[in-house]
Amino acid sequence: MRDMIAQINIDYDLCQDPLVCRGCLTVCPTVVFVCGPTKIWKFRETDTKEYKVVARYIDKCSGCGDCEKACPTGALKLGFISRAELRDRFRAERAAKLAAQQIQE
Ligand code: SF4
């Protein structure tokens, strides 16, 4: 298990009101989640629909699974990926990005 890294996916179609729910924010013992506005307008209060919860401090995750259990809508999914798989994924993403840049040049 030590070689595995936690990954959290949130389906924002199912997580529509995190400010009211706060399930994952409240239950996580290592304070992995943060909730904030995605858009800010000058001189205008941010619409509560513009708030999103994200797993900002995923490196602090112990993998306990409490957030997934606490999520009332099934929006939050916890998974694990091996370091080798994560490294391969980053490499593939970087190679694809470089290839796309070369096509543009
Ligand atoms: S699995 Fe546990 S430690 Fe990790 S984000 Fe969820 S509640 Fe927090």
Ligand code: SF4
């Ligand atoms: S517990 Fe689920 S529905 Fe509630 S804020 Fe977290 S992700 Fe959204």
